[in-house]
Amino acid sequence: MTIDSETELKAKNLIIEGLSEHFEYYDESKNPDLNNIVENYVEKGHTFLVALYNNEVIGTGALIKEKKHTGRIVRMSVDKRYRGRGVAKKILRKLEQIGRNKGYKEIVLETNNDWHKAIGLYKRFGYIECNMDEESIHFIKNL
Template identity: 40%
Template sequence: MRPFRREDQAEARRIILEGLGDHFGTIDQNMNHDLDDIMTTYTKAGHEFVVAELEAWMVGTGALLYEDNNLGRIVRVSVNPNFRGRGYGEAIVKHLIRLGQKNGLGQIVVETNHDWNSAIELYQKCGFQPYERDDESLYLRMDLGIEQQLVPV
């Protein structure tokens, strides 16, 4: 796991869009503009964007947005289809949780499509609990109270 670098742009964007396409069937070209310049949107804006690697291959991505001093939001978790089912998604999410803990967040939230079962299972496996649902999305959160220990790898 390492921080995003500018040279990761094309592959990170491809992995994320491919994951969305696999789930939704199509990609809405009017959405996902944050992926046009990941460095500016995430890293230079003070957020975390990480990539998971296996040898020379980028196998996944994920980001942690700092919404305020206490609240973070996990977004853009995606794993290359050739590497799904091997624990990379869980490793990415747990890494982002640890970053949030180290930076003093009290809570992390995540939103996913309410019928994206693999994503829901991933977040629940990592300790997130559902707290709200609407017509399209399920919202999950994790409280990172000061008494909680760091999430194990």
């Protein structure tokens, strides 16, 4: 299914809301990909998933090609009203399935050090911490 402009805007807003929960100031210049999700993801052959409930965008997640056999999960976000209901798990499972279908042997991702629920989710799904810096934890999972 193609993302229409209304859904694209709702997805962008959901991601920005999630980022704004964690950062004092949201800097749009650091997220130019959100200004045109279709162009920056779909038209480039990447995957951008949108979870809908009653025609409302409640979650997002994307899988981009990092290397020949490596995908990177980005833009995982779930509306705070729907967290803890399995939305992120379903998105993550689907992205992994798509990665396998694309021939990826591994998936990488990163999240902020203080996003404990996201860290817990990724660890429960078998992602292994491979690097850590002052702000982020980097994970890898073999498919």
